[in-house]
Amino acid sequence: MSVTRAGSQAGPSDQELLNAVLDTAGVLVIVLDPGGHIVRFNAACERLTGYRFEDIRGARIWDVLLVPDEVEGVRRVFSQLAAGHFPNTHENFWRTRGGEKRRIAWSNTAILGEDGAVRYVVGNGVDITELREAEADARRLTEEQAARRAAEAEILARKRVEEALRLSEAKFAGIVSIAADAIISTDEAQRIVLFNQGAERIFGYRAEEVVGQPLDLLLPERSRGVHREHIAHFAGAPVVARRMGERQEIAGRRKDGEEFPAEAAISKLEVGGQRIFTVVLRDITERKRSESAQRFLAEASSILATSLDYATTLSSVARLAVRSLADLCIIDIVEEEGRIRRLEAVHADPAKEEIAAALRDYPLDRDRRHLAHRTLQTGETLLVSDVTDDILAGLAQDERHLELLRRLEIGCFLVVPLLARGRMFGAMTLVCSRAQRSLDERDVALAEELARRAAFAIDNARLYREALQAVRSRDEVLSVVSHDLGNPLSAIFIGAGLLEGELPDASVDATVRQHLDAIRRSAEQMERLIHDLLEIRRMEAGRLQLRPQPVKVAPLVAETRQILQPLATVKSLRLEAEIGDGLPPVRADRERLLQILSNLVGNAVKFTPSGGTITIRVEPAGDALRFSVSDTGPGIPEDQLPFIFDRFWQAQHTGRRGIGLGLAIAKGLVEAHGGSIWAESRVGAGSTFHFTMPADRPAN
Numbered sequence: 001m002s003v004t005r006a007g008s009q010a011g012p013s014d015q016e017l018l019n020a021v022l023d024t025a026g027v028l029v030i031v032l033d034p035g036g037h038i039v040r041f042n043a044a045c046e047r048l049t050g051y052r053f054e055d056i057r058g059a060r061i062w063d064v065l066l067v068p069d070e071v072e073g074v075r076r077v078f079s080q081l082a083a084g085h086f087p088n089t090h091e092n093f094w095r096t097r098g099g100e101k102r103r104i105a106w107s108n109t110a111i112l113g114e115d116g117a118v119r120y121v122v123g124n125g126v127d128i129t130e131l132r133e134a135e136a137d138a139r140r141l142t143e144e145q146a147a148r149r150a151a152e153a154e155i156l157a158r159k160r161v162e163e164a165l166r167l168s169e170a171k172f173a174g175i176v177s178i179a180a181d182a183i184i185s186t187d188e189a190q191r192i193v194l195f196n197q198g199a200e201r202i203f204g205y206r207a208e209e210v211v212g213q214p215l216d217l218l219l220p221e222r223s224r225g226v227h228r229e230h231i232a233h234f235a236g237a238p239v240v241a242r243r244m245g246e247r248q249e250i251a252g253r254r255k256d257g258e259e260f261p262a263e264a265a266i267s268k269l270e271v272g273g274q275r276i277f278t279v280v281l282r283d284i285t286e287r288k289r290s291e292s293a294q295r296f297l298a299e300a301s302s303i304l305a306t307s308l309d310y311a312t313t314l315s316s317v318a319r320l321a322v323r324s325l326a327d328l329c330i331i332d333i334v335e336e337e338g339r340i341r342r343l344e345a346v347h348a349d350p351a352k353e354e355i356a357a358a359l360r361d362y363p364l365d366r367d368r369r370h371l372a373h374r375t376l377q378t379g380e381t382l383l384v385s386d387v388t389d390d391i392l393a394g395l396a397q398d399e400r401h402l403e404l405l406r407r408l409e410i411g412c413f414l415v416v417p418l419l420a421r422g423r424m425f426g427a428m429t430l431v432c433s434r435a436q437r438s439l440d441e442r443d444v445a446l447a448e449e450l451a452r453r454a455a456f457a458i459d460n461a462r463l464y465r466e467a468l469q470a471v472r473s474r475d476e477v478l479s480v481v482s483h484d485l486g487n488p489l490s491a492i493f494i495g496a497g498l499l500e501g502e503l504p505d506a507s508v509d510a511t512v513r514q515h516l517d518a519i520r521r522s523a524e525q526m527e528r529l530i531h532d533l534l535e536i537r538r539m540e541a542g543r544l545q546l547r548p549q550p551v552k553v554a555p556l557v558a559e560t561r562q563i564l565q566p567l568a569t570v571k572s573l574r575l576e577a578e579i580g581d582g583l584p585p586v587r588a589d590r591e592r593l594l595q596i597l598s599n600l601v602g603n604a605v606k607f608t609p610s611g612g613t614i615t616i617r618v619e620p621a622g623d624a625l626r627f628s629v630s631d632t633g634p635g636i637p638e639d640q641l642p643f644i645f646d647r648f649w650q651a652q653h654t655g656r657r658g659i660g661l662g663l664a665i666a667k668g669l670v671e672a673h674g675g676s677i678w679a680e681s682r683v684g685a686g687s688t689f690h691f692t693m694p695a696d697r698p699a700n
Contacts, residue, residue, distance in 0.1 A: 108122070187275075317331075418458060421456075551586050615630045
């Protein structure tokens with residue numbers, strides 16, 4: 001069975017391959033899949049059998065075309081197709097739609113996919129019914145007549161077979177020629193006998209230049225001996241083919257001497273007593289380059305993520321760039337006041353590090369042109385592929401600077417902006433010497449992506465510094481507020497107490513006492529506000545101190561109710577508790593746990609309308625106890641639930657005064673104990689806040 005490989009990803013489609021096969025008018029052509037199903041059926045077959053292709057499309061050949069005596073044999077051959085056991089030529093009887101038997105001589109070809117598996121079997125057939133009948137008649141004639149007729153029959157058969165073979169060869173040549181992969185065949189002496197258009201495109205040779213030449217012409221000199229050993233071993237091995245991926249990556253050599261990585265599949269075939277080797281080779285240069293670029297960017301991202309000190313990380317990125325992209329990498333940063341600072345200049349050649357250091361420390365006049373001047377002004381990428389001395393002179397700050405640039409022997413350079421969130425942070429310049437490779441559009445895209453990631457690292461570092469400064473400023477304000485408001489508040493408390501003590505109860509007007517009570521409550525609210533702000537500050541700084549001990553649940557809930565009952569009474573709210581029997585103590589800081597419950601119950605009191613109910617529940621939850629505070633208030637909209645524990649957050653619909661720290665403090669205290677806190681709510685049906693505390697159980 002002869003073998004043809006289908007094209008690569010960029011080659012013809014399956015339909016195009018089949019159309020190429022069927023462009024053989026006058027010969028019976030049938031295409032079958034490995035299951036024996038009819039895929040295509042040309043006009044000659046339709047005329048012979050009386051079946052239209054559309055009538056039998058997808059049917060198995062033995063169900064519609066073969067005479068019963070031959071069905072089992074053909075089915076057995078198809079079952080062995082995966083092992084390559086399919087006859088190159090054979091004869092069989094077809095049954096026409098009208099019941100007539102026709103004897104057909106077949107020449108068969110298997111078309112393989114890139115994985116080496118058979119995708120189609122193509123049969124080119126000739127109707128030899130009359131020929132075989134003539135042979136039968138000849139056996140009944142005289143010896144002289146039989147010889148004459150046999151000779152005529154042999155000539156006729158040879159002509160038909162030769163015609164079928166020519167058509168088959170034309171079909172094979174058409175498929176091979178349009179394949180995008182290189183298809184190269186050699187004889188046993190490793191001389192090239194077939195070189196398709198894909199090979200011409202990949203290697204740069206025309207077919208007439210290489211046919212008859214040794215295969216070594218297409219290989220790097222260092223690998224020729226090893227390749228010959230591989231071929232010799234494959235020639236003696238029992239396998240007839242090796243697919244792509246089974247062999248290690250190989251190297252090819254183009255006409256201009258450039259080497260490139262490739263993958264190859266190889267097969268061997270006996271033709272006329274001679275062994276032919278066929279290689280399907282794919283150039284994987286672009287794939288390897290893409291993989292290298294992804295590894296490069298992944299390493300750069302890893303470097304940029306290691307620290308918020310962008311000067312250190314950018315220095316490491318520059319060293320990575322000269323390892324993969326260019327000979328020299330220069331990074332210029334735009335300072336806050338607009339001044340340009342050269343952050344780094346790194347050269348791949350240790351012998352030229354002195355020049356790089358001199359360029360790094362060279363003072364730049366922002367009004368004079370330099371390598372990155374245009375990009376820093378416009379924010380656009382600049383690629384200069386052929387650097388002349390006149391170009392260098394126009395980019396030098398002075399004669400000494402020009403001499404440094406000349407010593408670099410610059411062949412080309414690329415400048416990409418460091419842009420993030422619409423802000424220019426600087427520029428990265430990549431320089432290649434004349435002796436090294438030049439930069440192309442793929443390098444530009446890679447450098448721009450590297451610069452984009454570097455710019456975001458700079459911007460993140462800037463935002464982090466600003467956040468730290470904001471925190472420091474806030475802490476300074478809190479320190480001032482807590483200190484400077486402490487004394488006035490103390491004076492207010494003392495003054496209010498003295499006034500209440502000096503005024504006789506009977507002679508004091510109720511309005512005066514009401515005003516004194518309002519003064520005291522306002523001072524207490526200010527004191528709680530200062531306490532909450534300082535509490536948040538301690539949590540953020542990690543200075544929150546806990547004194548965990550066994551805490552009995554029932555007395556703690558009773559104390560919470562006692563503290564908040566006056567507030568509930570003022571609003572006509574019922575404050576209830578449901579505590580399970582036999583609950584163990586919790587392991588917690590008692591004062592902090594009381595603060596958590598007070599914050600949650602106080603929050604419920606604040607938002608529950610008059611006449612409502614607030615319920616405190618405690619129940620087991622595995623190795624912890626779950627505390628729940630439920631209310632019959634208006635509920636919290638679903639879109640606001642994710643934010644209720646955020647600092648300084650207030651429900652949008654309440655219009656309540658406050659700075660939104662109660663729930664944030666409760667969350668911080670719960671998590672400091674190793675518990676968790678969450679809320680459930682439905683608008684119009686109230687809210688429930690849950691939190692857990694570890695149970696204090698005796699060790700077993």
